[in-house]
Amino acid sequence: MGLDVRTLEAADLPEWLRAVNTGFLRAPTVSDEEVEVRRQEIDLSRTQGAYDAGRCVATFRSMPREVTVPGGALLDTDAITNVTVTATHRRRGLATRLMANDLRAAKEERGEALAILIAAEYPIYGRFGFGPATSYTEWFVEVPRAQLRPVPLPEGARIDLAEPAEVRKVGPEVHERFRRRTPGAINRTELWWQLETGEIRNPAQGWTEPMFAVYRDATGQATGLATYTVEEKWHGMYPECPLSVRGLIAATPEAEAALWRFLLSVDWVSTVKAGIRAPDDLLPDLLGDPRCAKVDTTADLMWVRVLDPKRALEARTYAPVPGALVLDIQDPLGHAAGRYRLEVAADGTAQAVPTTASPDLTLPVASLGALYLGNESVLRLAALGRLAEETPGAAILADALFRTPRRPWCPDIF
Numbered sequence: 001m002g003l004d005v006r007t008l009e010a011a012d013l014p015e016w017l018r019a020v021n022t023g024f025l026r027a028p029t030v031s032d033e034e035v036e037v038r039r040q041e042i043d044l045s046r047t048q049g050a051y052d053a054g055r056c057v058a059t060f061r062s063m064p065r066e067v068t069v070p071g072g073a074l075l076d077t078d079a080i081t082n083v084t085v086t087a088t089h090r091r092r093g094l095a096t097r098l099m100a101n102d103l104r105a106a107k108e109e110r111g112e113a114l115a116i117l118i119a120a121e122y123p124i125y126g127r128f129g130f131g132p133a134t135s136y137t138e139w140f141v142e143v144p145r146a147q148l149r150p151v152p153l154p155e156g157a158r159i160d161l162a163e164p165a166e167v168r169k170v171g172p173e174v175h176e177r178f179r180r181r182t183p184g185a186i187n188r189t190e191l192w193w194q195l196e197t198g199e200i201r202n203p204a205q206g207w208t209e210p211m212f213a214v215y216r217d218a219t220g221q222a223t224g225l226a227t228y229t230v231e232e233k234w235h236g237m238y239p240e241c242p243l244s245v246r247g248l249i250a251a252t253p254e255a256e257a258a259l260w261r262f263l264l265s266v267d268w269v270s271t272v273k274a275g276i277r278a279p280d281d282l283l284p285d286l287l288g289d290p291r292c293a294k295v296d297t298t299a300d301l302m303w304v305r306v307l308d309p310k311r312a313l314e315a316r317t318y319a320p321v322p323g324a325l326v327l328d329i330q331d332p333l334g335h336a337a338g339r340y341r342l343e344v345a346a347d348g349t350a351q352a353v354p355t356t357a358s359p360d361l362t363l364p365v366a367s368l369g370a371l372y373l374g375n376e377s378v379l380r381l382a383a384l385g386r387l388a389e390e391t392p393g394a395a396i397l398a399d400a401l402f403r404t405p406r407r408p409w410c411p412d413i414f
């Protein structure tokens with residue numbers, strides 16, 4: 001169609017950012033300050049633009065990330081973001097072209113085993129082999145009715161409010177502990193913490209300084225961090241202050257429960273909006289009346305596309321039920337297509353060996369993505385026609401192997 005699709009050079013950034021704003025229906029003009037902030041997080045070699053007579057009309061970029069997989073291993077991943085096509089150029093195959101370039105480079109040049117993204121709209125990415133792999137729930141708690149029982153902190157543990165500078169030191173330590181026990185979590189960069197704590201501010205995004213609460217266990221180790229804002233609101237002489245959780249991460253259930261109890265007992269607070277949580281978060285059941293945690297939203301969040309099935313299947317662990325399954329993975333783009341015998345050992349580790357044996361399950365790569373982190377039921381996908389059971393009993397065995405005791409969770413929007 002006569003468009004120039006290319007990898008960015010430094011001078012292209014302002015025009016490219018203008019196109020991102022346009023695609024996301026934001027005011028297009030980009031300030032020099034915004035360009036300088038965004039420059040720090042954008043790897044030009046992984047950023048594409050499509051140009052029509054010099055004007056950028058499509059954008060796409062990716063970032064290297066690690067995804068925690070079941071069992072705790074960290075897998076090299078292509079994290080895709082800023083996918084936009086200007087309305088004047090939509091539905092001409094531009095997004096498809098940029099996606100094909102990036103997935104090919106991820107697989108063949110960078111050796112990334114997965115690609116991940118957060119889908120702005122559900123129907124966009126299934127066609128490219130992505131499946132919804134984590135979900136989130138947001139609760140809204142009416143505090144006065146919640147019947148929160150006072151529970152003292154464990155002996156020797158404490159919660160302290162922290163200054164932004166301390167959070168930049170302690171936050172990454174807490175997150176490191178948190179992400180290793182949380183399949184679906186991704187690593188955070190230094191810039192992420194600088195933006196989170198206001199050390200660096202993107203002028204295009206408003207900034208409200210939050211409060212930070214750090215949980216330390218009896219040994220003094222920081223194992224939880226809650227970031228929240230409270231709006232001071234009064235109804236006459238009656239305080240009705242809404243508290244919004246920006247983030248709550250914890251390395252232990254004790255820290256998680258203690259931070260929730262802390263947030264729910266701040267004086268003057270009448271409601272708590274819990275932010276992006278795993279669907280099986282502890283929150284509702286910490287309340288005397290769990291119904292007071294009303295579900296505000298529940299939806300898919302992070303999507304996974306398997307690029308290297310052997311590496312991906314061998315990186316995670318499975319239920320420690322010895323078993324073997326032949327998976328026939330279908331992938332029209334070719335990256336993950338193939339047949340593998342998944343042999344799970346008694347300790348839950350597995351080998352994925354290419355085979356020509358007849359398959360037990362046939363599944364499109366998008367269904368493998370939906371199953372990969374343990375979020376989805378194999379039987380449910382079979383009922384929906386999104387995978388085929390070729391050998392009787394294979395779906396039940398696969399379900400037992402792939403599913404995880406807790407749901408995977410990615411708390412970060414990227």
Ligand SMILES: CC(=O)SCCNC(=O)CCNC(=O)[C@H](O)C(C)(C)COP(=O)(O)OP(=O)(O)OC[C@H]1O[C@@H](n2cnc3c(N)ncnc32)[C@H](O)[C@@H]1OP(=O)(O)O
Pocket residue numbers: 023024080081082083084085086089090091092093094095096097117118119120121123124127
């Ligand atoms: C990870 C992220 O960055 S998520 C952000 C995604 N961006 C947005 O939502 C911003 C607004 N939307 C857009 O910029 C564009 O519409 C995009 C990027 C979603 C799609 O770009 P396009 O260049 O129009 O997509 P492209 O022409 O390659 O479409 C390929 C196919 O996907 C379909 N498709 C594309 N977008 C959508 C959608 N939003 N809903 C349903 N189907 C879609 C097309 O109809 C087409 O189907 P076909 O092959 O059967 O004809």
